[in-house]
Amino acid sequence: MRTFDFTPYRRSTIGFDRLFDLLENNTRASTGENYPPFNVERVAEDRYRITLAVAGFKQDEVEITAQQNLLVVSGRKADQTDAQKSAVLHLGIANRSFERRFELADFIVVESADLADGLLTIELRREVPDAMKPRRVAIGASATQPVIANDAAKGDDSANAA
Numbered sequence: 001m002r003t004f005d006f007t008p009y010r011r012s013t014i015g016f017d018r019l020f021d022l023l024e025n026n027t028r029a030s031t032g033e034n035y036p037p038f039n040v041e042r043v044a045e046d047r048y049r050i051t052l053a054v055a056g057f058k059q060d061e062v063e064i065t066a067q068q069n070l071l072v073v074s075g076r077k078a079d080q081t082d083a084q085k086s087a088v089l090h091l092g093i094a095n096r097s098f099e100r101r102f103e104l105a106d107f108i109v110v111e112s113a114d115l116a117d118g119l120l121t122i123e124l125r126r127e128v129p130d131a132m133k134p135r136r137v138a139i140g141a142s143a144t145q146p147v148i149a150n151d152a153a154k155g156d157d158s159a160n161a162a
Contacts (some may be wrong), residue, residue, distance in 0.1 A: 022103055035098055036075075046126040051104065055118035056093050062120060066110040073120070074099040107132070 006020045038052040050071075054062060057075045065072040076097045104124070111123040 020152075035094060035096070036100065038100065040102075043123075048108070048124040048126075050098065050122040050124065052120040052122075053118060054115070054120045056095050057118075057120075059115050062115060064110070064113050064122065069104050069105055069106065069108075071110065071122070071124075072099065073101040073102075073122070 004023075006024060010017070010020055036052050036054050038050060041049040041051070043049050050073075052073060054075055057077070061077060062073070062075045065074075074097070077095045105126070107126055108124050109126050109127050112120045113126050115121075141156065
């Protein structure tokens with residue numbers, strides 16, 4: 001039994017709907033498809049790397065699509081001619097088309113991608129907007145009181161008024 005009921009947790013939490021949806025979709029979508037194999041690395045605190053083994057694929061046969069919270073990597077092999085098919089005595093390298101989907105957290109952006117030696121490397125970075133970063137709030141400053149940011153500007157205004 002590979003299913004898990006998240007209903008009790010959904011009832012007692014607020015704002016975690018997306019997390020539970022991801023968990024439920026992941027358990028439903030585990031069909032055992034594991035091609036192409038991949039690694040996910042944490043390079044730094046806000047940097048990540050996905051490496052896929054795409055042996056036999058050329059750069060123009062691999063497509064990377066980055067959407068909001070979703071990264072799709074797909075590979076489509078060009079059709080072989082009959083002469084090319086008949087020349088192969090043993091086919092041990094998988095040449096089938098593939099599509100890999102990676103759910104990305106908020107504010108993850110794709111920086112670059114590189115294909116070398118049969119490995120596709122995708123560099124990711126967490127880019128939190130300034131409005132979402134933690135900020136320090138001064139104690140005692142009320143919203144109705146104007147905040148003077150620069151004392152020199154105040155002196156210039158009084159000189160111009162006189």
